[in-house]
Amino acid sequence: MGIFSRRSGISRRTKDLVSQTTLENAFDRRTFVIAAGMGGLGTILAARMAYIAIAENERWVLESESNRVNLSLIPPRRGWILDRNGAPLASNRADFRVDVIPDRMNDPEKTIEELAKILDLEATTIADITKRIDDARGFQPIEVATGLDYDQFAAISVRLPDLPGVVPQRGFSRFYPTGPSVGHLIGYVGPASAEEYEENPDPILITPGYKIGKDALEKQFEQDLRGEPGARRVEVTASGRIVRDLETREDIQGDPVRLTIDGPLQDYAARRIGLESGSCVVMDCETGDVLCMASMPSFDPNSFSAGIGRVEYSMLRDDERVPLRNKVLKGLYPPGSTVKPMHCMAFLDAGVKPEESIMCNGGRRIGNRFFNCWSNHGRVDMAKAIYQSCDSYFYHFAQQIGFAKVAEWAKKMGLGEEFDLPVTSQFYGTVPSPAWKERKFEREWQPFDTVNSSIGQGYYLTNPLQLAVMAARLATGDRVLPRLRLTDDKPKFEHFDFSPEEIGYVRQAMSDTVNGPGTAGRARLPFDDILMAGKTGTAQVVSLSVSDGRTGPWKYRDHGLFVFFAPFDKPKYAGAVVIEHGGGSGAAYPIARDVMTFMFDPAKGIEALRALEEQWGGTAQERLDAKYRAYAAASGEAVPPVPTRDEDIFDQVEAEARVAARQPEQLAEEAIQPRVDTRTAQEVQEASPPPQAVPTPTNIPSPDPADVPGAIPE
Amino acid sequence: MSSIVPAPVARQPWQMLFPLFGLIAFGALVLTSAAAGDFSRYAESHLVRFGIFFVAAIVISRFSKDLVKFFAYPGYVVVLLLLMAVEIMGTLGGGSQRWLEVGPIRIQPSELMKPAVVVALARFYESLPVGVIPTWRALIPAGAIIALPMAFVLLQPDLGTSLAIAFGGGLVMLFAGLPLRWFIMAGAAGLAAIPLAFFFALKPYQQDRVTTFLDPESDPLGEGYQITQSKIAIGSGGLFGKGFNEGSQSHLNYLPEPHTDFVFATMAEEWGFAGGLFVIGAFAIILGWGFKVARNSADRFGKLLAAGMTATIFFYVAINLMMVMGLAPVVGIPLPFVSHGGSSMMTNMICIGILMMVHRWNLDAPKRGLMA
Incomplete structure (x- = not known):
């Protein structure tokens, strides 16, 4: 309060004399000082105001604008995924949806309870949502429901003031018309994870309703499909009420992606696999276009895109037929006898003449051991070796030219090859060879390795796509490369150095497998003018001491395989069917037959399928739904939750697929148990000139027989 | 001023009224x-x-000076009683309350208290013999006049108003010529008490x-x-x-x-x-x-x-x-x-x-x- 007055205070203390005058003086002094102080404060306030309003004006104007104007992004409509004819495999459906943003919720529990009441959500769904909210970073929107009807949407909208953090909106959700048929092929979409947002902090990633590709093609073509978000600038009040629209920029839909897939064929093949666990690939031999890549059982990408529920996830996890695994790319199987025609090409290349024949006496001596054939075929030349699938022939010539040479051709024909395809991952399997075994196990290649490998067993592992590519290459003699994205240009393929006669010879032998005295007579197409060529295969998964391969526990049964092309003399389509634990190739080739029937005459194909589906209890989608309901009813509320990250789900599936693929390896490492021909005498009769059936045939009512590999040490 | 303007009007403090209007x-x-x-x-x-x-x-x-002087203390006491009444009613009603309702008018006694304290203090120092100004006799009653209403207002709780009362009353004491060292000491004590008040009183x-x-x-x-x-x-x-x-x-x-x-x-x-x-x-x-x-x-x-x-x-x-x-x-x-x-x-x-x-x-x- 000024030195002046302080000094006067001291003087007063010393004198301690107060009079009317000193009081008046003090009053004047003090009021002056106080008034001056007030004036000073007034000046400071004015200066402060000038500083805020003038010097910092720009900053505050900006803040005021960002208060007033709310920029909300409009999630772009995702590009469609089309089949080769332009029909959508994945499209968008306009719907009403509701999300919550955990950061903005005051009382998440109460809010969710309220929403559950309006939307009539089930207890497990609520548990899923609650878990997602707990797991999520606050800024991540959590989907509560999609596909609301208008009444529910309106009911939530009017309650919004009491439901902070709840965002109902009109939007588009991904729609897969054929559901589970394209699950593995197309993948599904889901909200971006926190990691994805942190990597690329684009606000669109945390806009409710915006989803990105989570698996397969949806993920691979993300950049094409994504599109440009629209934006809506609105004037909002502090409580978020929209006062008026200022400006709206429409979103730009993502580019469509056109696939080589034939939608109806894909759906047909998936449905035709039926109750089996397996895959079916069909390719165009001339262009390499993959027309169908079905893997069943599958998941419904529609429901995955709406958020993976715990009941659904649990059901899929518990299924031993692994519906989450894409078996076309991540199912590895010993190819069995399906490699025999390809091995013949290797023999031809090595100078073996087709007429050269051997005697199959129910087996053949290789080195100093005798290895069984699955039957006794008598005199066998190359053609008979193919259509009768005589093991002895392959033991002999593989040993003669050396398996290294055979393996070289296996690789040329596409086995062990990783194709340049837009897929998230593909397992490429194993083509065993002496060098490979040395490298991998540091063990020497044994004659029984040649024996095993020559008939597609042992360490051999292939995926169904490779088998289909092999069929296409066999059929054409071209190094056909598969492709999934449709382009106008016709690719040029390298031609293998085979004469048309040699190719024709193998084609004819493979046709005989189906249309002649071969192992797959029932695979004949119901057309007079179109003949399908093929090769059956049976892959043993456990030794005979565990299972006979046809009955008993499902997971011990043999895999059934079939590779094919048609028409046999002028191949247009080639493909492969692999049925896991189908109990032999008899499970596989009827599927190939029906799929090719559908290819050439859809009406006929559908007719065949309809009858089967009636037995099975509906289409794949209907069965999946029914299974879900039954599972949900049985499991009640004690269902473990879904892993937090979608990536975890598929990492786990992939890891398990790798483990599963290694299963036959154990078999190859052991000395293989003898296998016997289990066909009925009648079937053998039908298939071939009667050999001396080795043991007494057992009468098992299984479909057509398969070639059963076997090699016994002496 | 000008003769055109009637004297009663001209007498009004227009230099204040114009800015006020x-x-x-x-x-x-x-x-x-x-x-x-x-x-x-x-x-x-x-x-x-x-x-x-x-x-x-x-x-x-x-109002005449005498009237104001006469009502200075009674007025203060009445407002203080009203303040207490509010506090009691608030306690009975089960919640803090700041006003009394009299028909359509709601009276907030704490507001009335601000001028009432100033009037009472002015009256007090006016009547105080000049000689006792630098003594405790000038301080204690004035302190009580300020502290009593402050306490009740704080109970409401209304920190702003109680500070307003303290500020008005304190300045009147300053203007009354009380020894400056008291204010310096009070200021120092106040500064020291801020942390205590922050943690225990607020x-x-x-x-x-x-x-x-x-x-x-x-x-x-x-x-x-x-x-x-x-x-x-x-x-x-x-x-x-x-x-x-x-x-x-x-x-x-x-x-x-x-x-x-x-x-x-x-x-x-x-x-x-x-x-x-x-x-x-x-x-x-x-x-x-x-x-x-x-x-x-x-x-x-x-x-x-x-x-x-x-x-x-x-x-x-x-x-x-x-x-x-x-x-x-x-x-x-x-x-x-x-x-x-x-x-x-x-x-x-x-x-x-x-x-x-x-x-x-x-x-x-x-x-x-x-x-x-």
């Missing part, structure tokens, strides 16, 4: 905008209240206000939100503002209390720095006039009365403006003559009325000394 009119304009252009919502009652209390101020200004929500004042960003959606929004409003106004009824901060509800505590921010957004200078200038003139009245007063009672009233008005203005500009914690104190609210209008108009009264006394009995 200006503030009131300006306030009505701002309140219209705060109600999104609706004159009847706030502005109308603002003007009506001003009308009523201006008449009351005129009436007060006619309620959690009051502590929050202080912490967010010190660091507004610490709570951008709570208490800090108000200060930030107020600064946005003032800052975005710029030199001349966004224009009448164009303020987005107030119209879109970003600004809390746009018609009461943060009315200055509402004004600044639409009228800019120019509007702010007008308001600050008007207050400067009014308060300056108040001090002039005090200095011109012939006797001690008038001097202390006028200076105390001026200090009371100043406290409102200063705290409110500091608060809206982010220089003080959020305390619920409105801006005199501009904010919508009957209680503050009543208190401030009582102060104005008393200042006008002292002004009249001065005209009737000019100061001796230099004039003589």
Whole structure:
């Protein structure tokens, strides 16, 4: 309060004399000082105001604008995924949806309870949502429901003031018309994870309703499909009420992606696999276009895109037929006898003449051991070796030219090859060879390795796509490369150095497998003018001491395989069917037959399928739904939750697929148990000139027989 | 002055009244905008209240010195009793309450207490023998006069009003000539007590206000939100503002209390720095006039009365403006003559009325000394 007055205070203390005058003086002094102080404060306030309003004006104007104007992004409509004819495999459906943003919720529990009441959500769904909210970073929107009807949407909208953090909106959700048929092929979409947002902090990633590709093609073509978000600038009040629209920029839909897939064929093949666990690939031999890549059982990408529920996830996890695994790319199987025609090409290349024949006496001596054939075929030349699938022939010539040479051709024909395809991952399997075994196990290649490998067993592992590519290459003699994205240009393929006669010879032998005295007579197409060529295969998964391969526990049964092309003399389509634990190739080739029937005459194909589906209890989608309901009813509320990250789900599936693929390896490492021909005498009769059936045939009512590999040490 | 103007009119303190009318009119304009252009919502009652209390101020200004001196203590005691009554009713009613309802009128005794304390203290020091001013006898009763109502107001709890009472009363004691060292000592003790008071006397929500004042960003959606929004409003106004009824901060509800505590921010957004200078200038003139009245007063009672009233008005203005500009914690104190609210209008108009009264006394009995 000024030195002046302080000094006067001291003087007063010393004198301690107060009079009317000193009081008046003090009053004047003090009021002056106080008034001056007030004036000073007034000046400071004015200066402060000038500083805020003038010097910092720009900053505050900006803040005021960002208060007033709310920029909300409009999630772009995702590009469609089309089949080769332009029909959508994945499209968008306009719907009403509701999300919550955990950061903005005051009382998440109460809010969710309220929403559950309006939307009539089930207890497990609520548990899923609650878990997602707990797991999520606050800024991540959590989907509560999609596909609301208008009444529910309106009911939530009017309650919004009491439901902070709840965002109902009109939007588009991904729609897969054929559901589970394209699950593995197309993948599904889901909200971006926190990691994805942190990597690329684009606000669109945390806009409710915006989803990105989570698996397969949806993920691979993300950049094409994504599109440009629209934006809506609105004037909002502090409580978020929209006062008026200022400006709206429409979103730009993502580019469509056109696939080589034939939608109806894909759906047909998936449905035709039926109750089996397996895959079916069909390719165009001339262009390499993959027309169908079905893997069943599958998941419904529609429901995955709406958020993976715990009941659904649990059901899929518990299924031993692994519906989450894409078996076309991540199912590895010993190819069995399906490699025999390809091995013949290797023999031809090595100078073996087709007429050269051997005697199959129910087996053949290789080195100093005798290895069984699955039957006794008598005199066998190359053609008979193919259509009768005589093991002895392959033991002999593989040993003669050396398996290294055979393996070289296996690789040329596409086995062990990783194709340049837009897929998230593909397992490429194993083509065993002496060098490979040395490298991998540091063990020497044994004659029984040649024996095993020559008939597609042992360490051999292939995926169904490779088998289909092999069929296409066999059929054409071209190094056909598969492709999934449709382009106008016709690719040029390298031609293998085979004469048309040699190719024709193998084609004819493979046709005989189906249309002649071969192992797959029932695979004949119901057309007079179109003949399908093929090769059956049976892959043993456990030794005979565990299972006979046809009955008993499902997971011990043999895999059934079939590779094919048609028409046999002028191949247009080639493909492969692999049925896991189908109990032999008899499970596989009827599927190939029906799929090719559908290819050439859809009406006929559908007719065949309809009858089967009636037995099975509906289409794949209907069965999946029914299974879900039954599972949900049985499991009640004690269902473990879904892993937090979608990536975890598929990492786990992939890891398990790798483990599963290694299963036959154990078999190859052991000395293989003898296998016997289990066909009925009648079937053998039908298939071939009667050999001396080795043991007494057992009468098992299984479909057509398969070639059963076997090699016994002496 | 001019002979054309009748003497009773000419005698009025126009140098104060013009800025006051200006503030009131300006306030009505701002309140219209705060109600999104609706004159009847706030502005109308603002003007009506001003009308009523201006008449009351005129009436007060006619009081004689003796009458005021006579009623100084009884008035204080009555208001104190009302304050206690509020406290008791609040306790019985099961909640904190600040007002008494008498028919349609709600009286807030704590508001009346601000001028009542000043009047009582002025009366006390006027009657105190000059010789005892530097002794404890000058301090203890005055301290009691201030501390009693403060205690009751704090119980409500209303920190802002109790500080206003302390400020008005304390300044009257200062002006009364009490030894300066006491104030220095009290100030030092007060500074020392701040941490103690912060941790033990303040309620959690009051502590929050202080912490967010010190660091507004610490709570951008709570208490800090108000200060930030107020600064946005003032800052975005710029030199001349966004224009009448164009303020987005107030119209879109970003600004809390746009018609009461943060009315200055509402004004600044639409009228800019120019509007702010007008308001600050008007207050400067009014308060300056108040001090002039005090200095011109012939006797001690008038001097202390006028200076105390001026200090009371100043406290409102200063705290409110500091608060809206982010220089003080959020305390619920409105801006005199501009904010919508009957209680503050009543208190401030009582102060104005008393200042006008002292002004009249001065005209009737000019100061001796230099004039003589």
